[in-house]
Amino acid sequence: METMPLTLDWPSACARLACALVAGAAFGFDRSESGKAAGLRTTILVCLAACVAMLQVNALLEQTGKGPSSFAVLDLMRLPLGILTGMGFIGAGAVFRKDGMISGVTTAALLWFVTVVGLCFGGGQYGLGGVGSVIGLAVLWGLRFVEHRLERRKAASLTVRYAIDSDCPRRLAEQLAKLGCTLEPRGALLQPSDGTCESRYFVHWKEQFDAHGVAQQLKGAGLESGAQCVQWAMID
Numbered sequence: 001m002e003t004m005p006l007t008l009d010w011p012s013a014c015a016r017l018a019c020a021l022v023a024g025a026a027f028g029f030d031r032s033e034s035g036k037a038a039g040l041r042t043t044i045l046v047c048l049a050a051c052v053a054m055l056q057v058n059a060l061l062e063q064t065g066k067g068p069s070s071f072a073v074l075d076l077m078r079l080p081l082g083i084l085t086g087m088g089f090i091g092a093g094a095v096f097r098k099d100g101m102i103s104g105v106t107t108a109a110l111l112w113f114v115t116v117v118g119l120c121f122g123g124g125q126y127g128l129g130g131v132g133s134v135i136g137l138a139v140l141w142g143l144r145f146v147e148h149r150l151e152r153r154k155a156a157s158l159t160v161r162y163a164i165d166s167d168c169p170r171r172l173a174e175q176l177a178k179l180g181c182t183l184e185p186r187g188a189l190l191q192p193s194d195g196t197c198e199s200r201y202f203v204h205w206k207e208q209f210d211a212h213g214v215a216q217q218l219k220g221a222g223l224e225s226g227a228q229c230v231q232w233a234m235i236d
Contacts, residue, residue, distance in 0.1 A: 008058045012124065019121040020051035023133045027114050030140050031107060046087070046111055047118035053083045054122025080119050087115045110140065151206045155235040156215055157186075158201045160227040164190065169199060171225035179214050179221065181205040196228065202235070 024047030025040060032039035057079055091108035113136055120129030162168035173183050184202040191198065205214050215234060222230035 008055065013055055016055060016121045016124060016126075017048065017051055019126060019129060020047045020118045023047055023117050023121065023129065024114055026133065026137055027110055027140065030137075031110065043111065043114050046090070047114045047121075050080070050083050050115045050118025051122035053080050054119050058123065080122075083119070084112070084115060087112050110136075149208070151208055153204065153206055154215070155205075156203045156218060156232050157235055158183075158203050158218055158222065159198060159231045160201075160222045160225070161191075161196050161198045161229040162225075162227045164195050164197050166226045168226040172201075172222060172227070175221040175225050176203060176218075179205065179217060181214065203232075 021044060024044035027047075028040035028043030031043060057077065091111050094108040094111065095104040113132075117129050117132050117136070120132060160168060160172065176183050182204045184204065186200040186202055188197055188199040203218065207214050215232070218232045219230045222232075
């Protein structure tokens with residue numbers, strides 16, 4: 001296994017930065033092509049930042065053990081570890097949730113992975129960084145086609161309010177059956193004061209991994225069934 005050299009020169013530093021630049025660009029191209037906010041420039045900057053952090057560590061290594069005023073008492077690895085911790089905040093910003101649907105998890109994981117690749121190249125571990133990049137790109141590009149063909153079970157909570165004398169529950173079950181959903185009643189609450197009933201359901205269906213077509217039709221199905229008010233949220 002390669003080890004970090006104690007002496008750092010400019011040709012070596014430039015070679016490491018170039019490797020980090022290429023790796024960051026390769027991963028960023030995939031994100032940009034997919035229309036993600038964290039695209040080419042983001043991944044390149046993240047990878048270069050991690051690389052520069054490790055270059056700084058490498059530059060400080062040869063000064064260790066030279067006396068009381070040297071860096072002998074400093075744990076230099078705290079710097080790259082701090083970079084990884086900071087990436088947690090950037091990754092959290094890439095993940096968002098709307099109407100119970102979570103997006104950006106893959107982008108957050110990619111940013112964390114690119115950081116590790118940058119640390120490898122910055123430490124002069126070309127083989128490890130190169131192999132990691134190849135495997136990461138294979139997972140990112142190769143498994144995308146597999147994920148698009150996979151179906152997963154999804155569930156949502158659905159609450160509808162309708163007139164007591166309405167046949168909304170029957171019509172709702174029919175509407176959701178057309179979408180390939182099954183309806184599981186979870187209770188009802190009568191409101192005699194305004195002549196309405198509020199029913200709660202769990203809705204289950206199967207859909208492609210990254211598709212949200214069925215969920216977006218739940219409100220419309222409820223309104224077409226005669227509901228006065230429809231609320232829904234995805235269940236993780």
